[in-house]
Amino acid sequence: xxxxxxxxxxxxxxxxxxxxxxxxxxxxxxxxxxxxxxxxxxxxxxxxxxxxxxxxxxxxxxxxxxxxxxxxxxxxxxxxxxxxxxxxxxxxxxxxxxxxxxxxxxxxxxxxxxxxxxxxxxxxxxxxxxxxxxxxxxxxxxxxxxxxxxxxxxxxxxxxxxxxxxxxxxxxxxx
Amino acid sequence: xxxxxxxxxxxxxxxxxxxxxxxxxxxxxxxxxxxxxxxxxxxxxxxxxxxxxxxxxxxxxxxxxxxxxxxxxxxxxxxxxxxxxxxxxxxxxxxxxxxxxxxxxxxxxxxxxxxxxxxxxxxxxxxxxxxxxxxxxxxxxxxxxxxxxxxxxxxxxxxxxxxxxxxxxxxxxxxxxxxxxxxxxxxxxxxxxxxxxxxxxxxxxxxxxxxxxxxxxxxxxxxxxxxxxxxxxxxxxxxxxxxxxxxxxxxxxxxxxxxxxxxxxxxxxxxxxxxxxxxxxxxxxxxxxx
Numbered sequence: 001x002x003x004x005x006x007x008x009x010x011x012x013x014x015x016x017x018x019x020x021x022x023x024x025x026x027x028x029x030x031x032x033x034x035x036x037x038x039x040x041x042x043x044x045x046x047x048x049x050x051x052x053x054x055x056x057x058x059x060x061x062x063x064x065x066x067x068x069x070x071x072x073x074x075x076x077x078x079x080x081x082x083x084x085x086x087x088x089x090x091x092x093x094x095x096x097x098x099x100x101x102x103x104x105x106x107x108x109x110x111x112x113x114x115x116x117x118x119x120x121x122x123x124x125x126x127x128x129x130x131x132x133x134x135x136x137x138x139x140x141x142x143x144x145x146x147x148x149x150x151x152x153x154x155x156x157x158x159x160x161x162x163x164x165x166x167x168x169x170x171x172x173x174x175x
Numbered sequence: 176x177x178x179x180x181x182x183x184x185x186x187x188x189x190x191x192x193x194x195x196x197x198x199x200x201x202x203x204x205x206x207x208x209x210x211x212x213x214x215x216x217x218x219x220x221x222x223x224x225x226x227x228x229x230x231x232x233x234x235x236x237x238x239x240x241x242x243x244x245x246x247x248x249x250x251x252x253x254x255x256x257x258x259x260x261x262x263x264x265x266x267x268x269x270x271x272x273x274x275x276x277x278x279x280x281x282x283x284x285x286x287x288x289x290x291x292x293x294x295x296x297x298x299x300x301x302x303x304x305x306x307x308x309x310x311x312x313x314x315x316x317x318x319x320x321x322x323x324x325x326x327x328x329x330x331x332x333x334x335x336x337x338x339x340x341x342x343x344x345x346x347x348x349x350x351x352x353x354x355x356x357x358x359x360x361x362x363x364x365x366x367x368x369x370x371x372x373x374x375x376x377x378x379x380x381x382x383x384x385x386x387x388x389x390x391x392x393x394x395x396x397x398x399x400x401x402x403x404x405x406x407x408x409x410x411x412x413x414x415x416x417x418x419x420x421x422x423x424x425x426x427x428x429x430x431x432x433x434x435x436x437x438x439x440x441x442x443x444x445x446x447x448x449x450x451x452x453x454x455x456x457x458x459x460x461x462x463x464x465x
Binding site for chain 2: 021022037038039040041042059061062067068071075078109110111112113114117118119120121123146147148149166167168
């Protein structure tokens with residue numbers, strides 16, 4: 001990984017690796033689960049290489065690091081344009097290959113009656129799609145939008161992506 | 176349907192607002208801070224003393240190579256910083272373990288409280304509002320009604336109710352429809368029963384729907400409301416309510432809050448909260464509830 005700092009590697013809690021806000025984690029441990037809680041307007045990105053058994057998760061908050069270069073330097077996972085490349089590079093460092101990656105995105109919700117003034121969640125979605133489009137990455141699972149919060153899990157043994165909302169779960173990948 | 180009075184009937188089962196917070200609230204309300212009194216509070220509270228010394232010796236207040244004891248730390252930090260430390264410590268205890276009914280992880284209510292306090296203070300300073308410390312306090316206490324709601328209705332029942340929320344409604348409308356009241360109203364009444372000033376109770380009451388015009392309009396309420404939305408965007412204390420809230424149009428206009436400024440507030444709030452957590456040694460990782 002670019003930085004060995006604990007803040008960018010998730011935190012082990014109860015047998016799971018918890019990815020906080022503006023945080024990312026990548027692992028080749030097949031016996032754990034990556035999880036991030038309460039995605040609102042933030043977006044959680046998961047990736048999984050089924051051959052190398054490498055799994056990664058990013059929880060970014062805002063689209064563009066130009067907003068605050070100092071923050072982006074200190075906390076690159078805060079922004080999509082710095083966090084996404086960091087996530088992919090960390091996965092490649094553990095042996096993942098781009099052509100095999102299964103990538104999902106979850107979150108990007110909006111407050112009610114935003115009326116186009118802020119669009120924090122939708123800008124996150126748009127910016128992320130642009131990054132993926134420029135880099136020829138297709139989303140295998142997409143559960144974004146609305147006004148709800150979501151908890152996102154990635155089982156590292158087989159790449160299953162689960163989204164939890166108000167106590168109900170659904171599998172986003174495999175579909 | 177429950178009346179607010181019914182919900183607060185079991186107020187004795189709720190954590191009491193510590194005397195220290197009451198005194199500090201009074202200090203903030205009348206614009207005074209008494210270092211001697213804060214020291215007296217701290218000396219009788221080991222955790223608080225430790226926190227003050229951690230702050231006093233942190234890089235946030237400059238490095239000197241010297242280790243400061245409690246008294247030196249108190250003098251070094253000054254009244255207003257100390258007031259905030261006492262609040263952070265005491266409100267953390269108040270919110271400890273609560274929030275399950277609202278789909279929150281352990282520690283989320285405290286993070287939301289402190290994040291809101293930081294955001295409110297930042298907004299107040301940016302707009303040269305005369306009472307940034309009062310904004311800090313009100314934003315920190317804004318969700319205290321969730322404690323009373325959870326205590327009265329129980330986490331299991333509320334979780335079940337919240338799993339059937341109508342997506343288009345605000346969360347306040349959903350609570351009102353399901354319980355006959357909502358957490359902001361309950362929080363305001365709880366604050367009054369604790370003996371807090373009416374203006375603080377009203378800041379809690381209106382933190383989701385501040386009055387746009389007189390009578391009732393108060394910039395304090397607007398700032399606390401804006402801070403609450405900033406917290407949502409920063410991913411703090413989002414539970415089963417999701418983002419089912421609205422930013423009041425008059426607050427957006429009056430504060431000149433646009434996307435760029437909102438994003439700047441989000442990063443500042445989150446950054447300051449993270450610094451605080453690192454200094455206090457509290458992990459941002461939350462333990463999932465069973």
